[in-house]
Amino acid sequence: MAAERLDMRCVRDVLRLHFGMKRSVRETGRSAGCGRTTAQNYINRALKNNLINWDEIEQLSDQELELRLGFLKPALIHGPRSRDEDRPMPDFTSIHRDLTTNKNVTLALLWAEYLEDHPSGYKYTQFCEYYNRWAEKLSVVMRQHHKAGEKAFVDYCDGIEITDPEMGKKISTQLFVGCLGASSYTFAEVTFTQELPNWIGSHVRMYEFFEGVAEITVPDNLKSGVIKPCFYEPVLNESYRELAAHYGTAIIPAHVRKPRHKAKVEAAVLVAQRWILACLRHRTFYSLQELNEAIQILLEKLNNRRMRHLKKSRLELYLEFERPALKALPERRYEFAEWEKATVNIDYHIEFDEHYYSVHYAHVHAKVMVRATAQVIEIFLKGERIASHRRSYAKWKHTTCETHMPEAHRARLKWPPSRLISWGRNLGPSVGILIEKILTSKKHPEQGYRSAMGIIRLEKKYGRSRLEKAARRALEVGVFSYRFVADMLKNNMDKLIASDDKQLPLIPREESNTRGRGYYH
Numbered sequence: 001m002a003a004e005r006l007d008m009r010c011v012r013d014v015l016r017l018h019f020g021m022k023r024s025v026r027e028t029g030r031s032a033g034c035g036r037t038t039a040q041n042y043i044n045r046a047l048k049n050n051l052i053n054w055d056e057i058e059q060l061s062d063q064e065l066e067l068r069l070g071f072l073k074p075a076l077i078h079g080p081r082s083r084d085e086d087r088p089m090p091d092f093t094s095i096h097r098d099l100t101t102n103k104n105v106t107l108a109l110l111w112a113e114y115l116e117d118h119p120s121g122y123k124y125t126q127f128c129e130y131y132n133r134w135a136e137k138l139s140v141v142m143r144q145h146h147k148a149g150e151k152a153f154v155d156y157c158d159g160i161e162i163t164d165p166e167m168g169k170k171i172s173t174q175l176f177v178g179c180l181g182a183s184s185y186t187f188a189e190v191t192f193t194q195e196l197p198n199w200i201g202s203h204v205r206m207y208e209f210f211e212g213v214a215e216i217t218v219p220d221n222l223k224s225g226v227i228k229p230c231f232y233e234p235v236l237n238e239s240y241r242e243l244a245a246h247y248g249t250a251i252i253p254a255h256v257r258k259p260r261h262k263a264k265v266e267a268a269v270l271v272a273q274r275w276i277l278a279c280l281r282h283r284t285f286y287s288l289q290e291l292n293e294a295i296q297i298l299l300e301k302l303n304n305r306r307m308r309h310l311k312k313s314r315l316e317l318y319l320e321f322e323r324p325a326l327k328a329l330p331e332r333r334y335e336f337a338e339w340e341k342a343t344v345n346i347d348y349h350i351e352f353d354e355h356y357y358s359v360h361y362a363h364v365h366a367k368v369m370v371r372a373t374a375q376v377i378e379i380f381l382k383g384e385r386i387a388s389h390r391r392s393y394a395k396w397k398h399t400t401c402e403t404h405m406p407e408a409h410r411a412r413l414k415w416p417p418s419r420l421i422s423w424g425r426n427l428g429p430s431v432g433i434l435i436e437k438i439l440t441s442k443k444h445p446e447q448g449y450r451s452a453m454g455i456i457r458l459e460k461k462y463g464r465s466r467l468e469k470a471a472r473r474a475l476e477v478g479v480f481s482y483r484f485v486a487d488m489l490k491n492n493m494d495k496l497i498a499s500d501d502k503q504l505p506l507i508p509r510e511e512s513n514t515r516g517r518g519y520y521h
Protein backbone atom coordinates (compact mmCIF):
# COMPACT_ATOMS: atom_id res chain seq x y z
CA MET A 1 0.00 0.00 0.00
CA ALA A 2 1.51 3.30 -1.08
CA ALA A 3 2.06 5.83 1.64
CA GLU A 4 0.09 8.57 -0.09
CA ARG A 5 -3.04 6.36 -0.24
CA LEU A 6 -2.88 5.32 3.40
CA ASP A 7 -5.77 6.31 5.70
CA MET A 8 -4.09 6.83 9.05
CA ARG A 9 -7.43 7.21 10.82
CA CYS A 10 -8.24 3.66 9.75
CA VAL A 11 -4.80 2.44 10.90
CA ARG A 12 -5.32 4.02 14.32
CA ASP A 13 -8.79 2.47 14.61
CA VAL A 14 -7.37 -0.98 13.86
CA LEU A 15 -4.61 -0.65 16.45
CA ARG A 16 -7.00 0.81 19.04
CA LEU A 17 -9.54 -1.97 18.61
CA HIS A 18 -7.00 -4.82 18.52
CA PHE A 19 -4.37 -3.76 21.08
CA GLY A 20 -6.47 -1.41 23.20
CA MET A 21 -9.77 -3.33 23.25
CA LYS A 22 -8.42 -6.85 22.53
CA ARG A 23 -10.83 -7.44 19.64
CA SER A 24 -10.24 -10.22 17.13
CA VAL A 25 -8.82 -9.47 13.70
CA ARG A 26 -12.16 -10.13 12.00
CA GLU A 27 -14.10 -7.88 14.38
CA THR A 28 -11.42 -5.21 14.15
CA GLY A 29 -11.53 -5.18 10.35
CA ARG A 30 -15.31 -4.95 10.15
CA SER A 31 -15.51 -2.19 12.76
CA ALA A 32 -12.69 -0.13 11.25
CA GLY A 33 -14.08 -0.59 7.75
CA CYS A 34 -10.92 -1.97 6.19
CA GLY A 35 -11.42 -5.73 5.88
CA ARG A 36 -9.73 -8.57 7.75
CA THR A 37 -6.70 -8.84 5.44
CA THR A 38 -5.88 -5.14 5.70
CA ALA A 39 -6.42 -5.17 9.46
CA GLN A 40 -4.09 -8.18 9.79
CA ASN A 41 -1.48 -6.31 7.73
CA TYR A 42 -1.59 -3.31 10.09
CA ILE A 43 -1.45 -5.55 13.15
CA ASN A 44 1.49 -7.59 11.79
CA ARG A 45 3.42 -4.40 11.08
CA ALA A 46 2.79 -3.19 14.62
CA LEU A 47 3.91 -6.53 16.11
CA LYS A 48 7.01 -6.58 13.92
CA ASN A 49 7.97 -3.13 15.19
CA ASN A 50 7.06 -3.88 18.83
CA LEU A 51 4.07 -1.48 18.82
CA ILE A 52 1.69 -3.42 21.04
CA ASN A 53 0.84 -0.82 23.70
CA TRP A 54 -2.10 1.36 22.61
CA ASP A 55 -1.21 4.11 25.10
CA GLU A 56 2.20 4.38 23.45
CA ILE A 57 0.73 4.25 19.93
CA GLU A 58 -1.81 6.97 20.75
CA GLN A 59 0.98 9.42 21.60
CA LEU A 60 2.62 9.10 18.17
CA SER A 61 1.82 11.58 15.42
CA ASP A 62 0.53 10.27 12.11
CA GLN A 63 3.91 10.78 10.49
CA GLU A 64 5.76 9.00 13.32
CA LEU A 65 3.32 6.10 13.28
CA GLU A 66 3.55 5.83 9.50
CA LEU A 67 7.34 5.72 9.76
CA ARG A 68 7.33 3.17 12.60
CA LEU A 69 5.00 0.88 10.66
CA GLY A 70 7.23 1.11 7.59
CA PHE A 71 4.72 2.59 5.16
CA LEU A 72 7.22 5.19 3.99
CA LYS A 73 9.29 2.48 2.27
CA PRO A 74 6.78 0.54 0.20
CA ALA A 75 9.43 -0.92 -2.07
CA LEU A 76 11.11 -2.64 0.88
CA ILE A 77 7.86 -3.82 2.43
CA HIS A 78 6.31 -5.71 -0.42
CA GLY A 79 8.06 -8.87 -1.48
CA PRO A 80 7.19 -10.86 -4.60
CA ARG A 81 3.48 -11.21 -5.32
CA SER A 82 1.75 -14.33 -4.15
CA ARG A 83 1.36 -17.01 -6.81
CA ASP A 84 -2.27 -17.48 -5.72
CA GLU A 85 -3.15 -14.04 -7.09
CA ASP A 86 -2.80 -15.43 -10.61
CA ARG A 87 -5.09 -18.39 -9.93
CA PRO A 88 -8.81 -17.82 -10.49
CA MET A 89 -11.09 -19.08 -7.72
CA PRO A 90 -13.57 -21.77 -8.88
CA ASP A 91 -17.27 -20.92 -9.11
CA PHE A 92 -18.37 -22.87 -6.05
CA THR A 93 -22.03 -21.92 -6.48
CA SER A 94 -22.13 -23.60 -9.87
CA ILE A 95 -20.07 -26.54 -8.58
CA HIS A 96 -22.43 -27.09 -5.66
CA ARG A 97 -25.47 -26.95 -7.94
CA ASP A 98 -23.98 -29.60 -10.22
CA LEU A 99 -23.12 -31.87 -7.31
CA THR A 100 -26.57 -31.66 -5.74
CA THR A 101 -28.62 -32.00 -8.94
CA ASN A 102 -26.73 -34.84 -10.65
CA LYS A 103 -25.63 -37.89 -8.67
CA ASN A 104 -23.13 -38.90 -11.35
CA VAL A 105 -21.09 -35.70 -11.05
CA THR A 106 -18.04 -35.83 -8.81
CA LEU A 107 -15.55 -33.26 -7.55
CA ALA A 108 -12.84 -34.95 -9.60
CA LEU A 109 -14.84 -34.41 -12.79
CA LEU A 110 -15.60 -30.79 -11.93
CA TRP A 111 -11.93 -30.19 -11.09
CA ALA A 112 -10.90 -31.61 -14.48
CA GLU A 113 -13.34 -29.23 -16.21
CA TYR A 114 -11.98 -26.37 -14.13
CA LEU A 115 -8.42 -27.16 -15.27
CA GLU A 116 -9.49 -27.19 -18.91
CA ASP A 117 -10.57 -23.55 -18.58
CA HIS A 118 -7.72 -22.59 -16.22
CA PRO A 119 -4.61 -24.75 -16.81
CA SER A 120 -2.63 -22.89 -14.12
CA GLY A 121 -5.42 -23.28 -11.55
CA TYR A 122 -5.46 -25.03 -8.19
CA LYS A 123 -4.44 -28.65 -7.76
CA TYR A 124 -7.07 -31.20 -6.80
CA THR A 125 -6.31 -31.18 -3.07
CA GLN A 126 -6.58 -27.41 -2.82
CA PHE A 127 -9.68 -27.42 -5.02
CA CYS A 128 -11.45 -29.85 -2.66
CA GLU A 129 -10.25 -28.03 0.46
CA TYR A 130 -11.57 -24.66 -0.72
CA TYR A 131 -14.89 -26.15 -1.76
CA ASN A 132 -15.37 -27.91 1.58
CA ARG A 133 -14.66 -24.67 3.45
CA TRP A 134 -17.24 -22.91 1.30
CA ALA A 135 -19.84 -25.68 1.73
CA GLU A 136 -19.48 -25.72 5.53
CA LYS A 137 -20.95 -22.21 5.68
CA LEU A 138 -24.14 -23.09 3.82
CA SER A 139 -27.43 -22.78 5.72
CA VAL A 140 -25.73 -22.41 9.07
CA VAL A 141 -28.23 -21.17 11.66
CA MET A 142 -26.52 -20.71 14.99
CA ARG A 143 -28.24 -19.79 18.24
CA GLN A 144 -26.50 -16.69 19.51
CA HIS A 145 -25.22 -16.66 23.08
CA HIS A 146 -24.16 -13.20 24.15
CA LYS A 147 -21.62 -12.51 26.85
CA ALA A 148 -22.43 -9.88 29.46
CA GLY A 149 -21.31 -6.42 28.39
CA GLU A 150 -20.18 -7.61 24.97
CA LYS A 151 -22.79 -6.24 22.54
CA ALA A 152 -25.41 -3.52 22.26
CA PHE A 153 -27.80 -3.63 19.28
CA VAL A 154 -29.51 -0.56 17.78
CA ASP A 155 -32.20 -0.06 15.15
CA TYR A 156 -35.11 2.18 14.07
CA CYS A 157 -38.80 1.70 13.36
CA ASP A 158 -41.70 4.08 12.64
CA GLY A 159 -42.90 5.96 15.70
CA ILE A 160 -46.16 7.72 16.64
CA GLU A 161 -47.28 10.85 14.83
CA ILE A 162 -47.19 14.17 16.65
CA THR A 163 -49.89 16.81 16.09
CA ASP A 164 -48.73 20.36 15.36
CA PRO A 165 -50.65 22.45 17.97
CA GLU A 166 -50.89 25.47 15.65
CA MET A 167 -51.58 23.93 12.23
CA GLY A 168 -53.09 20.63 13.32
CA LYS A 169 -50.75 18.86 10.88
CA LYS A 170 -49.50 15.35 11.64
CA ILE A 171 -45.71 14.98 11.92
CA SER A 172 -44.14 11.53 11.68
CA THR A 173 -41.46 10.34 14.12
CA GLN A 174 -38.87 7.57 14.27
CA LEU A 175 -38.48 5.22 17.25
CA PHE A 176 -34.84 4.47 18.14
CA VAL A 177 -34.43 1.17 20.01
CA GLY A 178 -31.27 -0.11 21.67
CA CYS A 179 -30.82 -3.24 23.77
CA LEU A 180 -28.00 -5.10 25.49
CA GLY A 181 -27.24 -8.57 24.17
CA ALA A 182 -27.12 -10.62 27.36
CA SER A 183 -29.95 -9.10 29.43
CA SER A 184 -32.14 -7.59 26.66
CA TYR A 185 -32.29 -4.42 28.78
CA THR A 186 -33.94 -1.94 26.42
CA PHE A 187 -33.74 1.79 25.68
CA ALA A 188 -36.16 3.65 23.43
CA GLU A 189 -36.87 7.23 22.37
CA VAL A 190 -38.40 9.05 19.39
CA THR A 191 -36.81 11.63 17.12
CA PHE A 192 -38.16 13.41 14.07
CA THR A 193 -35.70 11.83 11.61
CA GLN A 194 -32.99 9.20 11.29
CA GLU A 195 -30.45 11.80 10.17
CA LEU A 196 -26.93 11.87 11.57
CA PRO A 197 -27.41 14.38 14.46
CA ASN A 198 -30.40 12.39 15.77
CA TRP A 199 -28.61 9.07 15.20
CA ILE A 200 -25.55 10.19 17.18
CA GLY A 201 -27.62 11.89 19.89
CA SER A 202 -29.70 8.74 20.47
CA HIS A 203 -26.51 6.69 20.90
CA VAL A 204 -25.20 9.14 23.50
CA ARG A 205 -28.46 9.02 25.47
CA MET A 206 -28.58 5.21 25.16
CA TYR A 207 -25.10 4.81 26.67
CA GLU A 208 -26.08 7.12 29.50
CA PHE A 209 -29.30 5.15 30.07
CA PHE A 210 -27.26 1.93 30.25
CA GLU A 211 -24.77 3.72 32.57
CA GLY A 212 -21.98 2.11 30.59
CA VAL A 213 -20.80 1.07 27.14
CA ALA A 214 -20.74 -2.38 25.54
CA GLU A 215 -17.56 -3.54 23.84
CA ILE A 216 -19.36 -3.81 20.49
CA THR A 217 -22.21 -1.74 19.07
CA VAL A 218 -24.14 -3.48 16.30
CA PRO A 219 -26.20 -1.12 14.10
CA ASP A 220 -28.23 -1.84 11.02
CA ASN A 221 -26.73 -0.47 7.80
CA LEU A 222 -28.46 2.90 8.17
CA LYS A 223 -26.99 5.52 5.84
CA SER A 224 -26.41 7.94 8.73
CA GLY A 225 -23.98 5.51 10.36
CA VAL A 226 -22.72 3.30 7.53
CA ILE A 227 -21.85 5.16 4.33
CA LYS A 228 -21.12 2.01 2.34
CA PRO A 229 -22.52 -1.30 3.64
CA CYS A 230 -20.33 -4.27 2.81
CA PHE A 231 -19.77 -7.70 4.34
CA TYR A 232 -16.00 -7.31 4.25
CA GLU A 233 -15.29 -3.57 4.45
CA PRO A 234 -18.23 -1.44 5.64
CA VAL A 235 -17.40 2.28 5.50
CA LEU A 236 -18.54 4.15 8.61
CA ASN A 237 -19.53 7.78 8.77
CA GLU A 238 -16.64 9.83 10.20
CA SER A 239 -18.80 11.26 13.01
CA TYR A 240 -19.97 7.74 13.93
CA ARG A 241 -16.38 6.51 13.96
CA GLU A 242 -15.42 9.39 16.23
CA LEU A 243 -18.30 8.53 18.59
CA ALA A 244 -17.02 4.94 18.79
CA ALA A 245 -13.49 6.11 19.61
CA HIS A 246 -14.81 8.50 22.30
CA TYR A 247 -16.78 5.78 24.08
CA GLY A 248 -14.27 3.00 23.43
CA THR A 249 -16.67 0.72 21.56
CA ALA A 250 -16.26 -1.14 18.28
CA ILE A 251 -18.88 -0.54 15.57
CA ILE A 252 -19.61 -3.77 13.70
CA PRO A 253 -22.64 -3.35 11.40
CA ALA A 254 -24.99 -6.26 10.87
CA HIS A 255 -24.75 -8.02 7.52
CA VAL A 256 -26.93 -6.56 4.80
CA ARG A 257 -30.33 -8.29 4.53
CA LYS A 258 -29.43 -10.70 7.34
CA PRO A 259 -31.98 -9.94 10.12
CA ARG A 260 -30.98 -13.01 12.12
CA HIS A 261 -27.55 -11.44 12.65
CA LYS A 262 -29.27 -8.77 14.74
CA ALA A 263 -32.16 -10.88 16.00
CA LYS A 264 -31.82 -9.42 19.49
CA VAL A 265 -32.70 -5.87 18.43
CA GLU A 266 -35.32 -7.13 15.95
CA ALA A 267 -37.05 -8.75 18.91
CA ALA A 268 -36.55 -5.60 21.02
CA VAL A 269 -38.16 -3.47 18.29
CA LEU A 270 -41.09 -5.87 18.11
CA VAL A 271 -41.51 -5.75 21.91
CA ALA A 272 -41.30 -1.94 21.89
CA GLN A 273 -43.98 -1.76 19.20
CA ARG A 274 -46.30 -4.04 21.19
CA TRP A 275 -45.74 -2.75 24.72
CA ILE A 276 -45.02 0.93 24.04
CA LEU A 277 -46.37 2.16 20.71
CA ALA A 278 -49.52 0.02 20.86
CA CYS A 279 -50.31 1.30 24.36
CA LEU A 280 -50.06 4.92 23.16
CA ARG A 281 -52.06 4.51 19.96
CA HIS A 282 -55.18 6.28 21.28
CA ARG A 283 -53.35 9.27 22.77
CA THR A 284 -52.59 12.57 21.05
CA PHE A 285 -49.20 14.21 21.55
CA TYR A 286 -48.29 17.78 20.70
CA SER A 287 -44.50 17.73 21.21
CA LEU A 288 -41.55 15.37 21.01
CA GLN A 289 -40.79 15.90 24.69
CA GLU A 290 -44.33 14.95 25.72
CA LEU A 291 -44.16 11.75 23.66
CA ASN A 292 -40.74 10.77 25.02
CA GLU A 293 -41.93 11.29 28.61
CA ALA A 294 -44.80 8.87 27.97
CA ILE A 295 -42.41 6.38 26.37
CA GLN A 296 -40.08 6.46 29.38
CA ILE A 297 -42.93 5.48 31.71
CA LEU A 298 -43.84 2.48 29.56
CA LEU A 299 -40.17 1.64 29.01
CA GLU A 300 -39.69 1.32 32.75
CA LYS A 301 -42.64 -1.09 32.91
CA LEU A 302 -41.24 -3.08 29.99
CA ASN A 303 -37.84 -3.54 31.62
CA ASN A 304 -39.51 -4.56 34.89
CA ARG A 305 -41.77 -7.18 33.25
CA ARG A 306 -40.73 -10.75 34.08
CA MET A 307 -39.74 -12.79 31.01
CA ARG A 308 -41.44 -16.19 31.02
CA HIS A 309 -38.52 -18.28 29.76
CA LEU A 310 -35.98 -16.77 32.19
CA LYS A 311 -38.27 -16.07 35.17
CA LYS A 312 -36.53 -12.73 35.61
CA SER A 313 -37.03 -9.21 34.28
CA ARG A 314 -34.68 -7.39 31.95
CA LEU A 315 -33.80 -5.00 34.77
CA GLU A 316 -32.93 -7.85 37.14
CA LEU A 317 -30.66 -9.47 34.58
CA TYR A 318 -29.09 -6.10 33.80
CA LEU A 319 -28.34 -5.32 37.45
CA GLU A 320 -27.17 -8.86 38.19
CA PHE A 321 -24.51 -9.38 35.55
CA GLU A 322 -24.76 -6.97 32.58
CA ARG A 323 -24.14 -3.62 34.25
CA PRO A 324 -20.95 -4.74 36.09
CA ALA A 325 -19.52 -5.96 32.77
CA LEU A 326 -20.08 -2.70 30.88
CA LYS A 327 -17.22 -0.28 30.29
CA ALA A 328 -17.40 2.96 32.28
CA LEU A 329 -18.67 6.10 30.57
CA PRO A 330 -16.00 8.67 29.68
CA GLU A 331 -15.64 11.73 31.90
CA ARG A 332 -17.22 14.05 29.36
CA ARG A 333 -20.20 13.55 27.12
CA TYR A 334 -19.57 13.24 23.40
CA GLU A 335 -20.31 16.44 21.50
CA PHE A 336 -21.69 15.90 18.02
CA ALA A 337 -19.27 16.95 15.31
CA GLU A 338 -19.65 17.08 11.53
CA TRP A 339 -16.76 16.11 9.27
CA GLU A 340 -16.30 17.52 5.79
CA LYS A 341 -13.56 17.68 3.18
CA ALA A 342 -12.33 21.09 2.00
CA THR A 343 -9.59 22.68 -0.10
CA VAL A 344 -7.54 25.68 1.04
CA ASN A 345 -8.11 28.53 -1.43
CA ILE A 346 -5.47 30.99 -2.68
CA ASP A 347 -6.60 33.39 0.04
CA TYR A 348 -5.62 30.65 2.60
CA HIS A 349 -9.24 30.25 3.75
CA ILE A 350 -11.50 27.21 3.58
CA GLU A 351 -15.27 27.40 3.20
CA PHE A 352 -17.58 25.62 5.63
CA ASP A 353 -21.30 26.23 6.01
CA GLU A 354 -21.08 29.40 3.87
CA HIS A 355 -18.39 30.97 6.05
CA TYR A 356 -14.63 31.32 5.50
CA TYR A 357 -11.99 30.23 8.05
CA SER A 358 -8.26 30.81 7.74
CA VAL A 359 -5.34 28.38 7.92
CA HIS A 360 -1.65 29.13 7.64
CA TYR A 361 -0.82 30.47 4.19
CA ALA A 362 1.73 27.66 3.68
CA HIS A 363 -1.18 25.24 3.24
CA VAL A 364 -2.67 26.90 0.14
CA HIS A 365 -4.28 24.29 -2.19
CA ALA A 366 -4.02 21.56 0.48
CA LYS A 367 -6.83 19.03 0.93
CA VAL A 368 -7.99 19.17 4.55
CA MET A 369 -10.66 17.71 6.83
CA VAL A 370 -12.94 20.05 8.76
CA ARG A 371 -14.42 19.01 12.13
CA ALA A 372 -17.28 21.25 13.21
CA THR A 373 -19.18 21.29 16.50
CA ALA A 374 -21.79 23.84 17.51
CA GLN A 375 -19.06 26.12 18.93
CA VAL A 376 -15.73 25.20 17.34
CA ILE A 377 -14.26 24.64 13.89
CA GLU A 378 -11.10 22.48 13.69
CA ILE A 379 -9.10 21.95 10.51
CA PHE A 380 -6.89 18.86 10.06
CA LEU A 381 -4.18 18.08 7.53
CA LYS A 382 -3.01 14.45 7.45
CA GLY A 383 -4.36 13.89 10.94
CA GLU A 384 -2.69 16.99 12.44
CA ARG A 385 -4.78 19.95 13.57
CA ILE A 386 -3.51 23.03 11.75
CA ALA A 387 -6.19 25.57 12.75
CA SER A 388 -9.00 26.10 15.23
CA HIS A 389 -11.66 28.84 15.28
CA ARG A 390 -14.80 29.72 17.17
CA ARG A 391 -17.67 28.79 14.86
CA SER A 392 -19.47 31.66 13.16
CA TYR A 393 -22.89 31.47 11.54
CA ALA A 394 -22.52 34.75 9.63
CA LYS A 395 -22.98 33.95 5.94
CA TRP A 396 -20.13 34.64 3.50
CA LYS A 397 -17.94 36.44 6.03
CA HIS A 398 -14.35 35.74 7.09
CA THR A 399 -12.81 34.52 10.34
CA THR A 400 -9.08 35.19 10.04
CA CYS A 401 -6.27 34.57 12.52
CA GLU A 402 -3.43 37.10 12.30
CA THR A 403 -0.79 34.39 12.67
CA HIS A 404 -2.05 32.73 9.51
CA MET A 405 -1.28 35.81 7.42
CA PRO A 406 1.90 35.79 5.29
CA GLU A 407 4.42 38.57 5.59
CA ALA A 408 3.27 41.50 3.50
CA HIS A 409 6.08 41.37 0.96
CA ARG A 410 5.67 37.62 0.39
CA ALA A 411 1.93 37.87 -0.11
CA ARG A 412 2.18 40.77 -2.52
CA LEU A 413 5.05 39.20 -4.40
CA LYS A 414 2.84 36.20 -5.14
CA TRP A 415 -0.63 37.75 -5.54
CA PRO A 416 -0.30 41.56 -5.44
CA PRO A 417 -3.62 43.47 -5.40
CA SER A 418 -2.32 45.59 -8.28
CA ARG A 419 -2.21 42.46 -10.44
CA LEU A 420 -5.91 41.77 -9.91
CA ILE A 421 -6.79 45.44 -10.44
CA SER A 422 -4.80 45.42 -13.69
CA TRP A 423 -6.70 42.33 -14.87
CA GLY A 424 -9.94 44.09 -14.08
CA ARG A 425 -8.97 47.23 -15.98
CA ASN A 426 -8.22 45.14 -19.05
CA LEU A 427 -11.86 44.06 -18.99
CA GLY A 428 -13.19 47.59 -18.48
CA PRO A 429 -12.59 50.72 -16.39
CA SER A 430 -15.60 50.08 -14.13
CA VAL A 431 -14.47 46.49 -13.53
CA GLY A 432 -11.01 47.70 -12.46
CA ILE A 433 -12.48 50.32 -10.10
CA LEU A 434 -14.91 47.78 -8.60
CA ILE A 435 -12.11 45.30 -7.88
CA GLU A 436 -10.04 48.06 -6.30
CA LYS A 437 -13.01 49.01 -4.11
CA ILE A 438 -13.46 45.38 -3.02
CA LEU A 439 -9.80 44.98 -2.08
CA THR A 440 -9.56 48.29 -0.21
CA SER A 441 -12.77 47.61 1.73
CA LYS A 442 -11.14 44.66 3.47
CA LYS A 443 -8.91 44.80 6.49
CA HIS A 444 -6.56 42.50 4.61
CA PRO A 445 -6.66 42.73 0.79
CA GLU A 446 -6.16 38.96 0.53
CA GLN A 447 -9.70 38.50 1.86
CA GLY A 448 -11.01 40.12 -1.31
CA TYR A 449 -9.06 37.90 -3.72
CA ARG A 450 -11.86 35.34 -3.98
CA SER A 451 -14.46 38.01 -4.88
CA ALA A 452 -12.09 39.70 -7.34
CA MET A 453 -11.28 36.45 -9.10
CA GLY A 454 -14.98 35.62 -9.27
CA ILE A 455 -15.75 38.91 -11.02
CA ILE A 456 -12.92 38.43 -13.50
CA ARG A 457 -14.16 34.92 -14.36
CA LEU A 458 -17.66 36.23 -15.11
CA GLU A 459 -16.25 37.70 -18.33
CA LYS A 460 -15.90 34.21 -19.86
CA LYS A 461 -19.61 33.50 -19.38
CA TYR A 462 -21.21 36.89 -20.05
CA GLY A 463 -18.67 38.86 -22.10
CA ARG A 464 -16.82 42.13 -21.42
CA SER A 465 -19.60 44.50 -22.41
CA ARG A 466 -22.18 43.05 -20.06
CA LEU A 467 -19.64 42.70 -17.23
CA GLU A 468 -18.64 46.38 -17.62
CA LYS A 469 -22.29 47.51 -17.41
CA ALA A 470 -22.94 45.38 -14.32
CA ALA A 471 -19.76 46.69 -12.65
CA ARG A 472 -20.76 50.29 -13.41
CA ARG A 473 -24.17 49.67 -11.86
CA ALA A 474 -22.55 48.18 -8.73
CA LEU A 475 -20.41 51.33 -8.37
CA GLU A 476 -23.50 53.55 -8.79
CA VAL A 477 -25.44 51.89 -5.99
CA GLY A 478 -22.32 51.44 -3.79
CA VAL A 479 -22.48 47.68 -3.47
CA PHE A 480 -18.97 46.26 -3.89
CA SER A 481 -19.47 42.50 -4.08
CA TYR A 482 -19.19 39.59 -6.47
CA ARG A 483 -22.66 38.32 -5.61
CA PHE A 484 -24.35 41.59 -6.64
CA VAL A 485 -22.63 41.57 -10.06
CA ALA A 486 -23.29 37.84 -10.59
CA ASP A 487 -26.98 38.22 -9.71
CA MET A 488 -27.37 41.15 -12.11
CA LEU A 489 -25.88 39.18 -14.99
CA LYS A 490 -27.76 36.02 -14.17
CA ASN A 491 -31.10 37.86 -14.14
CA ASN A 492 -30.23 40.04 -17.18
CA MET A 493 -30.61 43.23 -15.13
CA ASP A 494 -27.63 44.76 -16.90
CA LYS A 495 -29.64 44.81 -20.15
CA LEU A 496 -32.16 47.19 -18.56
CA ILE A 497 -29.52 49.89 -18.11
CA ALA A 498 -30.26 52.62 -20.67
CA SER A 499 -27.62 53.52 -23.20
CA ASP A 500 -27.57 57.10 -21.87
CA ASP A 501 -26.63 55.73 -18.44
CA LYS A 502 -29.83 56.92 -16.80
CA GLN A 503 -29.96 55.60 -13.28
CA LEU A 504 -32.35 52.83 -12.43
CA PRO A 505 -34.34 53.18 -9.20
CA LEU A 506 -32.36 51.80 -6.29
CA ILE A 507 -33.63 48.53 -4.90
CA PRO A 508 -33.40 48.42 -1.10
CA ARG A 509 -31.49 45.39 0.14
CA GLU A 510 -32.16 43.60 3.40
CA GLU A 511 -28.50 43.21 4.17
CA SER A 512 -25.35 45.08 3.29
CA ASN A 513 -22.64 43.38 1.30
CA THR A 514 -19.93 45.88 2.14
CA ARG A 515 -17.54 45.38 5.02
CA GLY A 516 -15.59 48.31 6.32
CA ARG A 517 -12.36 48.13 8.23
CA GLY A 518 -14.27 48.45 11.49
CA TYR A 519 -16.05 45.14 10.87
CA TYR A 520 -12.96 43.09 11.72
CA HIS A 521 -12.32 45.01 14.93
